[in-house]
Amino acid sequence: MSAFSGFTVNSSIFVLSGFPGLEQHNPWFSIPFSSAYAVVFLGNCMILHVIRTEPNLHQPMFFFLAMLAFTDLCMGLSTMYTVLGILWGLVQDISLDSCIAQSYFIHGLSFMESSVLLAMAFDRYIAICNPLHYSSILTNDRIIKIGVTILCRSSLLIPPAIIRIKFFHYCRPHILSHSFCLHQDLLRLACSDIRFNSFYALALVICTLLFDAVLILISCVFILHTVLAIASREERLKSLQTCVSHICAVLVFYIPIIGLTMVHRFGKHLSPLVHVLMGNVYILFSPLMNPIIYSVKTQQIRSRMKKWFSLRM
Template sequence: MPLQDNLSGYNSGGSDPSLFFLSGIPGLEAMHLWISIPFCSVFAVALLGNCTILYVIKTEPSLHKPMYYFLAMLAVIDLVVSATTIPKSLSIFWLNSREINFTACLVQMFFIHTFLSMETAVLLAMAFDRYVAICNPLRYTTILTNSMIAKIGLVAFARSFLLVVPLPFLLRRMPFCQSHVISHCFCEHMAVVTLACADTRFNNIYGIFVTLFIVGLDLTFITVSYVKILRTVFSLASKEQQLKAFGTCISHLCAILIFYTPVVLFAIIYRFGHQVAPHIHILLANFYLLFPPMMNPIVYGVETKEIRYRVHLLFQGKSF
């Protein structure tokens, strides 16, 4: 009953119009404690895995190469996404701490969407790295200099920042005169937009434009890179050379599938799965946020020989 009382108060606008209320996973409130177990496990694995990747890359001079710099960027992004979303979700599951200030909600939304946009940009940069390494190996060190890598990182951040920053400002100007209950574990853009008591067509169109522009553009260039990579690989003389060259791309291809598959599934269900239960939408949205930060360090730790060897030494307590 206390939960229903809170919901009723916030649905009517509450006494504080700047205070919003995260519902967690609607329909599964009774299972929140059990749901928190995989959330907490994923958070622990994401923290341990990505921090380990960063530590190994930082402390091992032989890993100070473009491919590993991009992997370090990916690890930082995954840590930010995890730290921005999971602690609040766990506070809902464990402490029933559902309130969130509207400004804090907009900040969380900004960080989530900015860093997800950066992740797809870094995946594109990693595709470019593999393209240069396989298709133009003699110029690899002259093209992917430290200066160029820093510029790519800055461009990835600038693009994400400039495209996402209008979203919270557009929402701040909206009136929220009725429900203040966000049907989610975190402040996702569309979940907040649906609560506004105003015409939200521009917000909807802009949100779709940003998603299609970023994902569509990056996926197109990633596909083009791999078409060129495959052409070069198949032109190599021996089967052994082909397998060795393409083997350097396996980790990156896994990271692409890990990131884009949940995004595509979520987009399809969100747009067309009107008969799907709300809690399935919420669980899938959490899945596409939490799965990549957990899986990326595992994939690169298993598939990349240099990292696997040094992580093994690290956990054995031996120096590099």
């Protein structure tokens, strides 16, 4: 008997698909996913702890890194209970209210991460292109204002579309494509007029993610132009090394988003497992990789972690 039998379209309960057709392998899938969430949790907590406890790291660059680690930690926590719940056989369905809340956090945190990456690009631009005025431009007061702006931008732009989902009529089977709730996945099941949500979501992506990506690209061009004008090869390499970790963080954030968008828009003929895979990459790849990137590529973080671990051996 199907797990979805007896399910009525008028209920407010939605079924999470997980890995359709591979349910018998869920115990095996739970091993890499549990390991990935453990790295997300421990890695980002460690970054936050090192920055908080080391006075030498109380600089604008590391304040923005702390915001990035906090965002990644929240992203992992917002999806962990449904993803691992399905793989462990504890969760199969989710209420509409819980689904809306999870969707709000997933999309809001994505916009927040994009904003933080833009702030980090601005920090690197000032540090390399205008180093003499770095401390006068990025003052503590200005950093606080940037942080508040990022938080407001990420939290206040989502509700106009998310709140409307609560009042949609869902006449199709309430079977979600992933192990978590996405705005576009809920729209697919709605039989109400979704034009506002579709246009608003598109405009939001263009005005936030695309706009941020363009500004980050422009900052990279200016940084590269400044670095290439430096006479000393050693100084050029040193300047570029300060940007390597940020460039990697930008790539691991935007590439999964582009991949998921392409699959949703043009991959309707693809296997459902491809959609599931891209959805999980979108959710987990950036929170998983950022602690590794900054631990390996940022000399200050790497040295502090080595010192921290050596004292506990």
